[in-house]
Amino acid sequence: MGGHLVGLTGPPGAGKSSLLSALVRQWREDGRTVAVLAVDPSSKRSGGSLLGDRARIDHDPKDDGVLIRSTAAGTRLGGLAPPTREAAHALLPAFDVVVVETVGVGQSETDVAELCDTVAVVVQPGSGDTLQFLKAGIMEVPDVLVVTKSDLGDIAMHARRDLAAAMRAIGGAKVPVVAVSSIPPVNGVDELVAALDAHRAEIDVGAARVRARRLSALAEFVTEHGEAGLRALGGRRAALKLLEEQPPDAGVPVLVAALADATG
Numbered sequence: 668m669g670g671h672l673v674g675l676t677g678p679p680g681a682g683k684s685s686l687l688s689a690l691v692r693q694w695r696e697d698g699r700t701v702a703v704l705a706v707d708p709s710s711k712r713s714g715g716s717l718l719g720d721r722a723r724i725d726h727d728p729k730d731d732g733v734l735i736r737s738t739a740a741g742t743r744l745g746g747l748a749p750p751t752r753e754a755a756h757a758l759l760p761a762f763d764v765v766v767v768e769t770v771g772v773g774q775s776e777t778d779v780a781e782l783c784d785t786v787a788v789v790v791q792p793g794s795g796d797t798l799q800f801l802k803a804g805i806m807e808v809p810d811v812l813v814v815t816k817s818d819l820g821d822i823a824m825h826a827r828r829d830l831a832a833a834m835r836a837i838g839g840a841k842v843p844v845v846a847v848s849s850i851p852p853v854n855g856v857d858e859l860v861a862a863l864d865a866h867r868a869e870i871d872v873g874a875a876r877v878r879a880r881r882l883s884a885l886a887e888f889v890t891e892h893g894e895a896g897l898r899a900l901g902g903r904r905a906a907l908k909l910l911e912e913q914p915p916d917a918g919v920p921v922l923v924a925a926l927a928d929a930t931g
């Protein structure tokens with residue numbers, strides 16, 4: 668079965684990279700190996716200034732139990748490129764935890780939710796992120812919610828309370844809301860690790876992986892053949908059904924063959 672595929676997503680500046688430094692340290696202390704694929708949208712725009720002051724994920728470069736890679740965003744706004752999905756699957760047998768870190772814009776949240784076993788959505792307190800989050804309608808995405816910068820005190824506690832209330836209101840009361848501080852004194856990271864593990868323990872990872880593989884094949888097909896290709900197959904739902912009738916690894920060739928039938 669391999670490792671645990673974790674998605675970490677949230678707005679720029681929310682504290683994802685800083686949190687990953689603390690998470691990687693915690694996982695290594697627990698004796699787990701970790702790979703991080705950081706999807707970098709800034710390469711599409713002028714320089715890195717879009718994202719302002721950004722922390723790096725710091726780790727011991729001599730520790731071969733940790734692998735950190737930056738990868739470019741996909742063609743769709745913020746979406747995951749097929750090579751990123753492939754890399755995530757390829758790393759899973761070799762690492763105990765594989766994290767895909769994305770900036771939460773546009774398509775990326777739903778892509779990450781499709782790919783990963785467990786998705787943590789990160790918001791920072793007092794930034795209007797909470798409100799954004801409610802408006803954006805991505806509340807089905809998180810398996811765990813993380814409020815960062817808990818060292819800021821009351822505003823972090825308020826954000827935590829508001830998010831918990833919002834989740835209860837949509838029937839998501841069982842989604843834990845964890846507050847963390849990633850700067851010393853680091854706080855809440857062990858609680859977050861426990862929440863991620865608890866989620867993994869309660870899902871059917873095998874079924875999630877099969878579904879993720881099929882959705883990856885679908886995304887790859889759309890990258891190659893466009894929305895027109897998808898329409899020729901009768902739409903997204905019909906294309907997914909074609910994949911579901913085949914073994915999990917049948918993948919893109921199934922759709923390409925169906926496209927040839929449909930257009931030939």
Ligand SMILES: Nc1nc2c(ncn2[C@@H]2O[C@H](COP(=O)(O)OP(=O)(O)O)[C@@H](O)[C@H]2O)c(=O)[nH]1
Nearest residue numbers: 679680681682683684685721722816848849850
């Ligand atoms: N006070 C405080 N600042 C933090 C914390 N985590 C991150 N930051 C700061 O928030 C800014 C953005 O953090 P970064 O990790 O780069 O966010 P990312 O864009 O989501 O990866 C940086 O200046 C960090 O030093 C925290 O727990 N407490």
Ligand SMILES: [Mg+2]
Nearest residue numbers: 683684721722
């Ligand atoms: Mg970052």
